Amino acid sequence: MIWKKSPFVLAIVWMLLGQLFWSPSYSIGQAFLMLLLGLSYAELGVYCFVALTGMARERKARALSLALLILAVLALDLSIMMLPLMPAIRGIVAIVVATLQCTVAFRASHFTWPLMMSAAPPAESRAKQHILSRYPLLRKEIYFLTRFKDMFPLLIILCLLQLFTYYSAVDSPIIIPIGAALLVWLVSDVWVTSSFINEGRGLALYTVTLDAWHRLLRAKWLFYGAIGISASIVHTLVWQSRIAWSWTAGSVSELCAQSLLLTSTFVSFSLLAGYHFTTQGRISLPAQLLITLCMFLLIYLQQAHLVLFLFVSTAIQLGFYRLYRRVPSSLPVKFSI
Amino acid sequence: MEKNIALSLQLKQVSYAYGGKRILHNIDWTLQGGEITVLLGPNGAGKTTLLHLLAGMKPTQQGSILLNQQVVHWQDQQYKKRIGYMMEFPFQYPFLTVIEIMRLIGQLRNVSPDQLEESIQYWLKHFLLESYSNYPIGTLSQGTARRVALASQLLHEPDILLLDEPTNGLDPDQVMIVRDTLQQYCSRGALILLSTHIIGLAEKLSHQAAILRNGRLVYAGKSAEDLESLYVASK
Numbered sequence: 001m002i003w004k005k006s007p008f009v010l011a012i013v014w015m016l017l018g019q020l021f022w023s024p025s026y027s028i029g030q031a032f033l034m035l036l037l038g039l040s041y042a043e044l045g046v047y048c049f050v051a052l053t054g055m056a057r058e059r060k061a062r063a064l065s066l067a068l069l070i071l072a073v074l075a076l077d078l079s080i081m082m083l084p085l086m087p088a089i090r091g092i093v094a095i096v097v098a099t100l101q102c103t104v105a106f107r108a109s110h111f112t113w114p115l116m117m118s119a120a121p122p123a124e125s126r127a128k129q130h131i132l133s134r135y136p137l138l139r140k141e142i143y144f145l146t147r148f149k150d151m152f153p154l155l156i157i158l159c160l161l162q163l164f165t166y167y168s169a170v171d172s173p174i175i176i177p178i179g180a181a182l183l184v185w186l187v188s189d190v191w192v193t194s195s196f197i198n199e200g201r202g203l204a205l206y207t208v209t210l211d212a213w214h215r216l217l218r219a220k221w222l223f224y225g226a227i228g229i230s231a232s233i234v235h236t237l238v239w240q241s242r243i244a245w246s247w248t249a250g251s252v253s254e255l256c257a258q259s260l261l262l263t264s265t266f267v268s269f270s271l272l273a274g275y276h277f278t279t280q281g282r283i284s285l286p287a288q289l290l291i292t293l294c295m296f297l298l299i300y301l302q303q304a305h306l307v308l309f310l311f312v313s314t315a316i317q318l319g320f321y322r323l324y325r326r327v328p329s330s331l332p333v334k335f336s337i
Numbered sequence: 338m339e340k341n342i343a344l345s346l347q348l349k350q351v352s353y354a355y356g357g358k359r360i361l362h363n364i365d366w367t368l369q370g371g372e373i374t375v376l377l378g379p380n381g382a383g384k385t386t387l388l389h390l391l392a393g394m395k396p397t398q399q400g401s402i403l404l405n406q407q408v409v410h411w412q413d414q415q416y417k418k419r420i421g422y423m424m425e426f427p428f429q430y431p432f433l434t435v436i437e438i439m440r441l442i443g444q445l446r447n448v449s450p451d452q453l454e455e456s457i458q459y460w461l462k463h464f465l466l467e468s469y470s471n472y473p474i475g476t477l478s479q480g481t482a483r484r485v486a487l488a489s490q491l492l493h494e495p496d497i498l499l500l501d502e503p504t505n506g507l508d509p510d511q512v513m514i515v516r517d518t519l520q521q522y523c524s525r526g527a528l529i530l531l532s533t534h535i536i537g538l539a540e541k542l543s544h545q546a547a548i549l550r551n552g553r554l555v556y557a558g559k560s561a562e563d564l565e566s567l568y569v570a571s572k
Contacts, residue, residue, distance in 0.1 A: 136433055136441035143432050201428040205445060207394075208422075210414050212445035327412060 033094040034081055040101035041077050045070060047108040073101070137219040144198045145191055145227075154190050158183070169239050176239045180232040180259070181299045184266050187231060192224045192270035193291055196278040203278075213327045221267055221320075228263035229256075262302055265313040266295065268320035275323060344370025344405065344496060344528050346391065351400035353386055353552075360386045361552045363400070368530055368545070370496065373523050375539040375560065376532040377568055378549035384532040385425060387549065388499050391530070392422040418446070421495035425502045427486035431475030435466060438474055439489050446493035453492065460488035464514060479506035487515065491522070498522065500531035504538060516542055540564045 048070045080093050132139040145151070165179045196203065206216040236255055273291045277283040283291075301309040346368045353361040360383045368374050378384050389395045391402065396411040403409065409416040429438050436457060443453040461467050464484045474482055483506055490498065498519075504512050519542060523529050533539055539546060543560040548571045555571045 133434070133437055134440065136437040137444070139437065140430055140433065140441070143430075202430055204394075204428060205442070208445065209417050209447075211447050215445060 030087060030091060030094075033091055033098070037077055037080065037094050037098045037101075040098045040105065041073065043105040044073065044101045044108065047105055047112045050112045137215065138223065141195070141219065141223045144195060150190050150194070154186060157186055161186075165235075165239055170243055173240075173243055176236055176243075177258075178299070178303060179239070180235045181262060181302060183231045183235050184228045184259075184263050185295045185299060187224060187228045188266040188270040189292060189295060191227075192220070192267055193274040193277075193288075194283065195220055195224070195271070196274040197283060207327050210327055214324065217271070217324050220271060224270075225263050225267045228267060229259045232259040232263060261310075261313065265298060265302075265309075265316055269294070269298065269316045272316065272319050272323060275328075279328070344526065345403075346497060346528055347403040347406075348387075348391075349401050349403060351387075351390060351397050351402065353383075353390060353395070353398050359552055361390075364554050366547065366554055366557050368528055370528045371523060371526050372544040373519060373529045373531070373542055374545040374547060375543035375564075376530060376547050376549060377534075377536065377539060377564070378532070382549040383552040384549055385501055388422070388501050388530070388532060391497075392420055392499050393417050394422075418493070419495055420497045420499065421490035421493065422499045423486050423490045423501060423503055425505070427483070429474045429482060429486065432473055434471050434473050435461070435477070435485050436470045438485065439492060442489040443492040448493050456492045456494075460491055463518065464488050480508055480511050483507060484511060484515070487518075496527050498527055498529045500529070502533060503531055504533060504535060512538065536565045536568060 048066060076097065080090060080097060083090075085093070132142065161179055161182060165175055168175045169179075199206075206212045233255060236259075270291075273294075274283070277287050277291075280287075298309070298312065301312060348364045348366045351361060351364040352359065364387065376384050376387070386395075390397055390411075393409075393411045393413065393416060401408045402411075404416060404419075430441075433441065439457045439460075440453065443457065448456065461470055464487070466481070466484060466488065469477060469481060469485075474485065477485070483503070487500070487503055500519075503519075504515055507515065516538065519529055519531070523544075531542075540560065540563075545558065546556070546560040546564055546567075547554055547558075548556040548568060550571060556567060
């Protein structure tokens with residue numbers, strides 16, 4: 001439910017922003033103040049979001065001014081965090097603004113709770129409003145993607161990876177492309193490999209015709225490919241910018257091409273491996289270790305022997321094409337009808 | 338769907354075995370378009386296997402299946418496009434809503450978007466599912482989920498409809514809706530084959546009947562008013 005999740009999402013976004021912008025010169029106390037600032041903004045943000053949704057539904061003119069106001073508060077918070085202020089002044093201003101935000105959020109909660117209660121509709125109308133309702137294939141993949149058991153370890157590893165890059169990127173810039181490759185590996189290993197297993201008996205739905213089989217594989221490939229490429233590009237751009245990377249059209253297109261090559265190879269490999277082990281019933285621990293080992297080897301090849309990587313990538317893509325062009329003749333017992 | 342009385346589906350000497358155990362023995366049988374055929378038989382008689390073979394979910398090990406006198410390969414996509422198959426335990430993602438699962442199945446069957454929306458609305462109304470359209474499948478009763486499964490298989494207007502125990506878990510009102518739907522659909526020329534344990538339903542619904550025992554077709558012919566005695570006599 002978006003109402004319940006939004007404060008946490010805002011808090012996570014805030015922490016990530018903080019991680020990107022806080023310089024090492026910040027003390028623990030200052031970092032704590034910034035976190036307080038972020039959390040109070042998250043509280044305020046969620047109540048404003050509820051009010052905005054209600055206003056937008058009733059087409060009230062005040063919706064725009066409230067949206068602008070909340071953006072202005074965000075700008076103020078970011079300025080407090082980023083402007084070169086004296087630590088004492090930054091601390092005092094942060095305390096004042098955080099207190100104001102908490103007070104306003106508390107007052108706003110009185111007005112928005114009735115709206116929130118009326119906006120929490122019964123199951124049927126909530127689903128009606130689901131924006132992905134017209135794209136059930138995509139909605140299904142997003143559901144698998146956001147399940148806690150996969151999401152939680154991924155977020156933890158993601159945060160650790162970003163923290164590691166934060167401390168080492170300036171001294172060893174090579175960490176950045178390796179980090180991007182590791183991100184693509186994470187996406188592939190956690191989500192893509194298990195995506196066939198996640199389907200369970202649903203896999204039988206896609207074997208009714210060749211078109212259905214094509215649709216399934218295309219949807220998975222494009223969806224996870226888009227996530228991998230975006231993660232890789234954003235990671236590289238953000239960290240390269242941090243160590244004063246000069247942007248040129250050539251370097252950006254090279255980055256896009258590399259991300260595309262790496263992600264397409266990983267996604268094809270993961271889908272192939274996932275399908276292969278699904279036909280055996282499950283992905284056992286040794287199989288999982290083998291997949292991870294192969295992926296590390298792929299990262300190594302991509303970093304150290306690009307030509308060899310290209311050969312391996314072509315072989316993997318051909319393997320994926322073979323899987324794509326025919327409906328599989330046999331599925332394991334637990335996944336068949 | 339075009340009226341297609343000339344449609345015929347034929348099984349010629351079809352046999353099938355799992356491991357060493359023979360499930361179907363030399364089945365010779367012809368089904369006609371515009372008729373509802375009921376397949377009766379005790380549990381384990383081979384009814385579901387026979388439906389799987391007809392739906393192209395498995396290859397025949399011996400014998401062949403012919404559509405309008407032409408042999409069809411079990412993975413023939415043109416043949417599969419003409420089939421709607423409701424399984425005994427139909428799979429539906431529990432987190433998708435009724436309308437979403439219908440959209441998914443319609444999209445997988447390549448129904449054009451406009452036609453799909455129209456068709457979904459038609460079948461939702463027909464099966465009295467309109468009020469459930471935005472409920473997740475996992476929250477529905479077994480009977481309602483079964484009606485959704487049947488409606489989903491009609492979206493692409495198949496001319497061969499295979500139904501494995503379609504009335505399991507349905508209350509008498511729902512059974513009547515399904516019965517009327519099948520009769521109406523059949524009158525448009527479709528070939529309908531359903532397996533059931535409910536002899537009363539079979540008597541009221543079917544034009545043809547078949548009894549399968551231990552993998553052998555012991556009766557195939559006109560449906561009788563007293564199917565029960567025929568069934569008992571076939572032991």
